Amino acid sequence: MTxxxxxPSSDGLTAARERSRELRRPKPRRNITAHIFLVALILxxxxxxxxxxxxxxxxPQGLFTGTGGALWFxxxxxxxxxxxxxxxxxxxxxxxxxxxxxxxxLVGGVGATVxxxxxxxxxxxxxxxxxxxxxxILLGSVMVPLTALVIPTFMLMSQLHLTNTIWAVILPSLLSxxxxxxxxxxxxxxxxxxxxxAARVDGSGEFRTFLRVGLPLxxxxxxxxxxxxVVGTWNNYFLPLxxxxxxxxxxxxVGLGGWxxxxxxxxxxxxxxxxxxVVGSLVSIIPLIIAFLSLQKYWQGGLSLGALK
Amino acid sequence: MTNPAAAVAxxxxxxxxATKAEATSPKPRRRRSIRRAWIGWLFIAPFGVVFLVFLxxxxxxxxxxxxxxxxxxxxxVFSGLGxxxxxxxxxxxxxxxWFVIRFAVVLIPIQMAVSLAAALVLDSLTxxxxxFSRLAIFVPYAIxxxxxxxxxxxxxxxVFGPLTSIFGAFNQSAxxxxxxxxxxxxxxxxxxxxxxxxxxxxxxxxLRGIDPSVYEAARIDGANPRQIALRVKVxxxxxxxxxxxxxxxxxxxxxxxxxxxxxxxxxxAITASFTPNIYAYNLAFQFSQFNYASTISFALGIVVxxxxxxxxxxxxxxxxxxxx
Numbered sequence: 257m258t259x260x261x262x263x264p265s266s267d268g269l270t271a272a273r274e275r276s277r278e279l280r281r282p283k284p285r286r287n288i289t290a291h292i293f294l295v296a297l298i299l300x301x302x303x304x305x306x307x308x309x310x311x312x313x314x315x316p317q318g319l320f321t322g323t324g325g326a327l328w329f330x331x332x333x334x335x336x337x338x339x340x341x342x343x344x345x346x347x348x349x350x351x352x353x354x355x356x357x358x359x360x361x362l363v364g365g366v367g368a369t370v371x372x373x374x375x376x377x378x379x380x381x382x383x384x385x386x387x388x389x390x391x392x393i394l395l396g397s398v399m400v401p402l403t404a405l406v407i408p409t410f411m412l413m414s415q416l417h418l419t420n421t422i423w424a425v426i427l428p429s430l431l432s433x434x435x436x437x438x439x440x441x442x443x444x445x446x447x448x449x450x451x452x453x454a455a456r457v458d459g460s461g462e463f464r465t466f467l468r469v470g471l472p473l474x475x476x477x478x479x480x481x482x483x484x485x486v487v488g489t490w491n492n493y494f495l496p497l498x499x500x501x502x503x504x505x506x507x508x509x510v511g512l513g514g515w516x517x518x519x520x521x522x523x524x525x526x527x528x529x530x531x532x533x534v535v536g537s538l539v540s541i542i543p544l545i546i547a548f549l550s551l552q553k554y555w556q557g558g559l560s561l562g563a564l565k
Numbered sequence: 566m567t568n569p570a571a572a573v574a575x576x577x578x579x580x581x582x583a584t585k586a587e588a589t590s591p592k593p594r595r596r597r598s599i600r601r602a603w604i605g606w607l608f609i610a611p612f613g614v615v616f617l618v619f620l621x622x623x624x625x626x627x628x629x630x631x632x633x634x635x636x637x638x639x640x641x642v643f644s645g646l647g648x649x650x651x652x653x654x655x656x657x658x659x660x661x662x663w664f665v666i667r668f669a670v671v672l673i674p675i676q677m678a679v680s681l682a683a684a685l686v687l688d689s690l691t692x693x694x695x696x697f698s699r700l701a702i703f704v705p706y707a708i709x710x711x712x713x714x715x716x717x718x719x720x721x722x723x724v725f726g727p728l729t730s731i732f733g734a735f736n737q738s739a740x741x742x743x744x745x746x747x748x749x750x751x752x753x754x755x756x757x758x759x760x761x762x763x764x765x766x767x768x769x770x771x772l773r774g775i776d777p778s779v780y781e782a783a784r785i786d787g788a789n790p791r792q793i794a795l796r797v798k799v800x801x802x803x804x805x806x807x808x809x810x811x812x813x814x815x816x817x818x819x820x821x822x823x824x825x826x827x828x829x830x831x832x833x834a835i836t837a838s839f840t841p842n843i844y845a846y847n848l849a850f851q852f853s854q855f856n857y858a859s860t861i862s863f864a865l866g867i868v869v870x871x872x873x874x875x876x877x878x879x880x881x882x883x884x885x886x887x888x889x
Contacts, residue, residue, distance in 0.1 A: 290686045294698040297683055301702050301758065304716040307727075311719070319725065326720075326727035371612040378608025382601055390609070397620055399811075401869045403819040403842050404862045407849050408627035409619060411859070431619045436612060462604045491709035493822045498846065509711040513826055516715055520829035534719070537712045544707040549700070 312338060312535045316528045338535040341528075350536055352504060353511040357490055357540070359422065360507055364429030365486030372432050372481050376439020377470050381452060391440070397433045403494050410498045424499035425507070429489045435481040442477035443470065479554035487544060508540045624866075631860035641856070648860035657838035658861055662868055665840050669817040669872075672753055676813060677806070679761045684768035685794050699769070703762035710759060714826040717755045718743075722830065743827065745834035755823050760816070764809045771805035772798060807880055811873055818869045821846070841865040 310329055311319060315337070318330030342350050379391055409428050413419045418427075447470050455465040471478075493509045500506060506514070512533055519529040548555070634644040652658050683702055687695050705713060720726040721742040728739040742751040775798065783793050799806075821842040828835040837851070838844035841861055849858035 287690065290690060291692075291694060293682070293686055294690075294694055297679075298698045298701045301705060301762065304713070304720060304758070305704070307720055308716050311725070325730050326725060371615060375609045375612035378605045382605025382608065384602030384605040387605065390613075394616075397616070399815060399870060399873050400620065400624070401815055401819040401866055403821055404845075404866045404869070405620065405623045405627075406842075407845050407855075407858050407862050408623035408630075410849070411630065411855060412623050412626050427615075428619045430615045433616070433620075462601075466608075487707060491711075493709070493711050493825075494842070494846075497825075498850070509709050512715065513711050516718075516826065517829040530725075533715065537715055541708050541712055544709075545704060548704070548707045552700070 308534065308538050308541075312538045314531070316531045319531055319534065335535070338531055339539070342532050342535050342539065345532055349503065350508075350511065350532075350539075353506050353508040354540065356422075356505060357507040357509070358543075360425045360429065360492075360496075361486045361490035364426045364489040365482060367426070367430045368432040368435060368485040368489075369478060369482040371430060372435030372439050372485075373471070373474060373478055375436045376441075376477075377443050377447075377466055377474070379436070379440040380443035381447065381449070381470065394433050394436060398437060402431075406494050406498050409495070413499055419499050420502050420505065422505060425489075425492075425496050425505075428495060429485070429492070432481070432485050432488075435485060438481055439474065439477055443474055446473045446477070476554055479551060483547065483551055483555050486547070490544060508536070512536055512540065624863075627859040627863050630856050631863050633856050635854070635856050648857060649864060651857070652860050652864045657844060658841060658864065661838050661841040661844050662865075665818050665820050666872075668749070668752070668820065669814055671749075672756055672817055673810060673813050675753070676757050676761055676764060677810070679757060680764035680768055680809075681799070681806075683761070683765045684772060685798065687765075687769055688772040688798070689790070689794075699766075702765055705759050705761075706763040706766075708759070710822040711826050713759045714755050714823045717751070717758070718827055718830050721751055743831045743834060745831075748827070748831060748834040752823055752827070756817070760813070764813070767805055767809055768802060771802040775801050807877075810880075811876065814872060814876055815869055818865070818872060841868070 307327060310327060313333050313335040314330045315332050315334040318332055318334075379387060405428075410419060410424075413424050418424050451469055452465055455469050456462075460468065490507070491509065492507070493513065496507050496510045497513070500510065503511070503514075515529055515533050515536070519533060631648050632643060632645060633641050634648055635641045683698075687699050721728070723729050723739060723741065728742075732739040740747060742748070779797060779801070780793055783797050788796065819842055820840040824835045824839050825843055825846070828839075835843075837847045842865065845858045845861040845865070848854045848861060
């Protein structure tokens with residue numbers, strides 16, 4: 257296959273630009289103001305995370321009247337005890353929520369990505385009647401406020417008796433018009449028509465051409481859309497809040513939101529629940545932060561796609 | 566996932582003899598292009614089905630429901646556009662719309678300023694600190710809005726947060742950010758924190774895409790770094806800026822999660838009709854007024870469309886962010 261040898265021409269171009277950028281730019285001056293500005297930004301953006309980590313190590317007593325103040329550790333370090341309490345509280349319901357979040361976001365995210373890749377490739381590489389019109393509708397739909405669809409979706413689902421099932425969360429998550437848009441823009445540039453024609457002349461069927469030639473060339477965009485849709489589903493709150501009423505089906509966002517409301521309405525009685533909310537929040541963000549940090553070379557390029565065109 | 570399978574089957578059923586025959590006679594070529602068109606639709610079909618079922622159908626259904634109203638004595642009766650007349654004169658809905666519009670007008674410039682400034686600084690530095698701060702600014706985007714809001718809620722709280730002791734050190738009493746007078750600023754901070762990094766990354770990527778020889782030309786013409794940033798870089802990434810402005814506008818008008826999560830701890834500062842989405846949620850799930858809730862959802866969609874259109878029209882970038 258020639259596919260492996262051919263890379264999108266823009267990659268080589270970016271590398272060349274990068275090189276000439278290094279050459280032409282004057283030696284980086286120690287720009288003090290710029291660095292102070294950056295340090296201020298780092299402090300601001302990491303402050304809540306620091307607080308969350310510190311608070312997770314406190315026992316309920318320390319959370320309220322800690323010896324070190326809100327932003328420093330208490331004399332008692334009880335992170336492990338808190339974690340144990342979190343995972344065993346009410347028969348380990350938190351683990352269940354975490355599992356639900358993983359299920360919804362993986363199935364929803366992978367499904368949305370598969371649909372977006374197929375549709376983006378179809379829009380970019382086939383000419384057919386109605387293509388431009390359907391794509392215009394798709395672009396218009398990027399503007400449709402998706403949360404305004406939540407209540408209508410709920411009512412449609414309840415007609416179909418699908419509310420309070422995992423499908424009520426997963427199926428609507430498959431919709432990603434922006435993913436299709438990104439995929440089309442990327443596929444149009446990254447996959448040369450000549451390469452597809454060459455594969456066809458060699459006797460490769462249309463779908464096999466897509467799998468063997470098109471798909472490998474779309475990989476950076478695929479990772480970006482996958483990451484964005486997995487995170488989007490993991491972070492979703494309004495939709496599961498509306499369509500689920502069984503606590504055992506909650507994703508972690510809805511579960512923690514519910515604990516918060518419970519703790520606030522209980523006032524003093526919710527003391528230990530606050531500890532669980534804090535440590536539960538910490539645990540729930542770790543998978544996403546790891547995913548973003550380990551895949552950064554993909555999404556940093558991919559996110560710009562929509563903006564550059 | 567039956568459709569891709571069908572695509573495989575069809576391409577196997579018709580071996581690509583047509584591809585080879587095309588050079589010899591025009592007829593098979595036409596047949597081939599028809600077959601291609603059909604395959605193009607097959608690629609789009611799975612997404613198309615989801616699009617119809619979860620976007621078009623809910624919209625139509627919401628519109629259908631919004632044409633009826635339910636009264637205690639009358640039951641469900643057709644009321645035409647009566648619900649819309651009611652919505653656009655309903656002080657609770659209009660109050661929510663007014664809040665999100667005010668919020669967008671204050672939020673978007675702040676957010677743009679923070680993310681643009683950060684991106685411009687990061688674009689001009691290659692130090693390790695710059696790399697680290699790029700990630701630090703972006704990290705909040707990976708955190709669910711619910712968790713972000715919970716964390717800030719704790720930080721605002723006079724019991725858990727640092728404000729009481731910080732202000733106490735200066736013998737001042739800490740402001741209550743969760744009171745109805747300050748909640749606007751409190752929410753503003755949560756949203757800026759959550760989204761500025763995402764916008765920063767988009768702007769940053771657009772800046773990296775500019776050919777640096779442009780800067781060289783500007784430098785030869787005597788431009789200083791600040792002038793290059795404001796007069797050369799910013800205009801060259803204007804389509805990226807318009808794109809994220811539109812995203813910010815759409816997102817803000819649909820405001821739901823942050824106020825909904827702060828509501829239990831905000832002692833009445835966040836009402837049942839604080840934003841249009843919260844209002845629709847409460848109408849549906851607290852008061853079971855599904856017809857009117859659909860009307861509010863649909864009316865919110867109309868407001869968003871109008872706002873985006875007005876925005877794109879006034880920036881005269883109607884084809885700026887999106888083009889096929």
